[in-house]
Amino acid sequence: MAGLAAILTALVAGLILSALPAHAANTGFSVSGGHIYDANGNVFIPQGINDPYQWYPNETSSFADIRAAGANTVRVVLSGGRYGTTSATDVASVIASCKQNDLVCILEDHDTTGYGDDTSAYSLATAAQYWV
Structure with missing residues (x-):
């Protein structure tokens, strides 16, 4: 059950991060509009x-x-x-x-x-x- 909770937590965190616009993220990566952005808001390929x-x-x-x-x-x-x-x-x-x-x-x-x-x-x- 703890494993499922960890997976769900990771999924929810991923959904929250993916909903943030690129300029709102200041650490790590984010996803918006089908693109991956780095911590500086640059498209990451x-x-x-x-x-x-x-x-x-x-x-x-x-x-x-x-x-x-x-x-x-x-x-x-x-x-x-x-x-x-x-x-x-x-x-x-x-x-x-x-x-x-x-x-x-x-x-x-x-x-x-x-x-x-x-x-x-x-x-x-x-x-x-x-x-x-």
Whole structure:
């Protein structure tokens, strides 16, 4: 039940932020009129690549390489159990690497990939428990 409450809280917060005009936001990102805006009210266009962190956790120099290639965003593959477990410490390290390299982290729990078609894929409820 706590997991559901956390998800609902995040959804409500997202709805509130998305309803704010771009000039009203002064921290983080906001969405308005189908566009993403940064904290300064500038349109943000995510440009990046996937990083298979869960399978290569010791190859963190890739974040600097991704930034050097001109990306501003990286989608980071994590796992809550299906492919091993990315610990909270590891997630914090990933976020620190993103910040250090001026990259926006898009954290992804890969456990649900193929859900509905792949019987080994985790349900959304199970994946949500990983985030909780």
